[in-house]
Amino acid sequence: MAQYNPPYSYNPYAEVAPDSPPLKNTLSPNRAVIENLYFRADTSELKTLPTVPSGVTQDGQRLRYYPTSLLLLVVWIVFVVILLWLLESAVSHGPKSLTQPWGYTQLPSLLITVFAQGHGAITAMHLARVSVSALHSARTSPSTWAEVFWISDRAWQGPVGMLFTVLAASRLRVRISAHFLLCAITCLTALVTPIILSRAYPIRTISIDENTTISPSALDVVQMGAVDAYAEIGTGAGGWTTGLSVMETYNSSVYLPSGVSRDGDPLDFFFGADVEGKTVRLPGLHLTGQCVTVDSNVSSIADFPAYCTAQIPNPGYMTPVVEIVPVTVDFLMQGCCNTAWSQIFGANASFDSNVGYIYIQSNTTSSTGTLVANVNGIIRCDTQIATGLATLSGVDGTFSAFSEETLYKPTQGGDAIQEPLLAMLEYWGLTFNGKGFEEDLGKGTAARTLGFVGETDTDGDGFQTYLQPSMQELATTFWRGISHTVGIGLLSRSNGTVYPAVQRGQTAVYVREAKFADAAYALLAVWLLLLVAITARSFRPTFADSFDGYLTAKLVQEKPGLMDNWSGDLAANGDLRQRFGGVERDAQGRIVVV
Known part of the structure; x- marks a missing residue:
């Protein structure tokens, strides 16, 4: 190489006069040093080598995160949170209203269906994406080439695939990687969760109480004050002569204590109003008591007045002897009671009671005059009646929380309403004095009212025969007559008052089954923790967005001879036992299998 002789010399330490003009085109000290080099490299023949930027493969494709599955997973988690919140809100709202909005x-139901269809699919989609990133680390990549195909087939996505994978692995005598097992457990959790969640929030029909108002035809103080005793007696007798119990006659207005059968004649009931299936507190009449047979030494009706006086000193009321002779029945009765003919309750009162006795003597014969039955005895009746308020349940026809309150304030000028037992006895006395039983029709009606059952005239002789009731049956019949006097409540009704009420109805709502709900929340928590762990462990920039057949073909291309011993059965290809070390980039940035 020729020696380099610079055309000029430069002394950086030379003194320059202060008044010297500035130098033109002077070189910097560094440039001067370069110029003083004796050797200079000849770079004319050097060529620039290709370089691969970080994160770019040989063909120019940059390694990317492919975040689509992760974003969908985040959206899905938000969807699951909204679904759980909506279900809990529906459970909370259900018992509060009979009408449920569409959102509850x-x-x-629609979102649960979407959840059942999408939970496993979204999970598998994200795991397929993470499985691509797992190839970049020997710690998370498949253990063998056989597992590469299992992951590509998503054998971890369902129980059947998992089972066949375990069987194939045992035949090949290879182990399954931890990544595959984590994916399998996560997918299994995702498959079970929709089943448990649907059991956790089933739809059930429940009863609900809802506040409302009602204007029933209930007892009114003004209307009741205008009712007199004879209207009371006539209404009671009309119901009694039907042969029906007060429950059967006024079914929607009669309420019983809870747990009492509605069959037969009730001994304790409240006469209110039809509340149309609601629960409401209304005014009405509360009647309790009974009529039962008692032992006595009275053998004829002539001895009864003395017996009555012995039981009730100075009885307030006694009927005349009442006789009913409807062809084959010879019926005698007489009654007395403690209460005299006067206004019920008394002034500004709400409760009244009475006790009375009735003597019965009855002979029943056949149409030929043969004596069929002969009964006689004494019946004792006790009654307690009160006006007041009670809470009525229209759902089961019961009353509760009765409290007395003065509701009867007579305003009519005639006889005031009478105590029920006295009104019933007066019915027989009035009818007898009016000779209402002299007509055959009246006699038959009276007999049927008392419980005599007419038999069919089979011989065509025109004679009506009757079956004789027992003394206990007669006692029940007289209590029925007393019960029907509460028909005064029917005459005292008005619908001009609005009452607060509770509407009880049935509606289909979501309910929470605690055991299944706890299991569903636990499964969702495990599912989320597994996904977070797998994502944190393996989610990295990579070269594909899903571990599928297309990616597997690329990997197999990097392993010549792998499929030389191809067989229709994957487990029969022994070459697939070879270890799969993962993928990495070589010096040229090309993705290769190691």
Whole structure:
């Protein structure tokens, strides 16, 4: 190489006069040093080598995160949170209203269906994406080439695939990687969760109480004050002569204590109003008592007045002897009671009671005059009646929380309403004095009222025969007559008052089954923790967005001879036992299998 002789010399330490003009085109000290080099490299023949930027493969493709599955997973987690919140809100709202909004009935059902269809699919989609990133690390990549195909087939996505994978692995005598097992457990959790969640929030029909108002035809103080004793007696007798119990006659207005059968004649009931299935506190009449047979030494009706006086000193009321002779029945009765003919309750009162006795003597014969039955005895009746308020349940026809309150304030000028037992006895006395039983029709009606059952005239002789009731049956019949006097409540009704009420009805709502709900929340928590762990462990920039057949073909291309011993059965290809070390980039940035 020729020696380099610079055309000029430069002394950086030379003194320059202060008044010297500035130098023109002077070189910097560094440039001067370069110029003083004796050797200079000849770079004319050097060529630039290709370089691969970080994160770019040989063909120019940059390694990317492919975040689509992760974003969908985040959206899905938000969807699951909204679904759980909606289900809990539907459970909370259900018992509060008979009418459920669309958002608490149809919408949860729709979202549960979407959840069942999408939970496993979204999970598998994200795991397929993470499995690509797992190839970049020997710690998370498949253990063998056989597992590469299992992951590509998503054998971890369902129980059947998992089972066949375990069987194939045992035949090949290879182990399954931890990544595959984590994916399998996550997918299994995702498959079970929709089943448990649907059991956790089933739809059930429940009873609900809802506040409302009602204007029933209930007892009114003004209307009741205008009712007199004879209207009371006539209404009671009209119901009694039907042969029906007060429950059967006024079914929607009669309420019993809870747990009492509605069959037969009730001994304790409240006469209110039809509340149309609601629960409401209304005014009405509360009647309790009974009529039963008692032992006595009275053998004829002539001895009864003395017996009555012995039981009730100075009885307030006694009927004349009542006789009913409807062809084959010879019936005698007489009654007395403690209460005299006067206004019920007394002034500003709400409760009244009475006790009375009735003597019965009855002979029943056949149409030929043969004596069929002969009964006689004494019946004792006790009654307690009160006006007041009670809470009525229209759902089961019961009353509760009765409290006395003065409701009867007579305003009519005639006889005031009488105590029920006295009104019933007066009915027989009035009818007898009016000779209402002299007509055959009246006699037959009276007989049927008392419980005599007419038999069919089979011989065509025109004679009506009757079956004789027992003394206990007669006692029940007289209590029925007393019960029907509460028909005064029917005459005292008005619908001009609005009452607060509770509407009880049935509606289909979501309910929470605690055991299944706890299991569903636990499964969702495990599912989320597994996904977070797998994502944190393996989610890295990579070269594909999903571990599928297309990616597997690329990997197999990097392993010549792998499929030389191809067989229709994957487990029969022994070459697939070879270890799969993962993928990495070589010096040229090309993705290769190691």
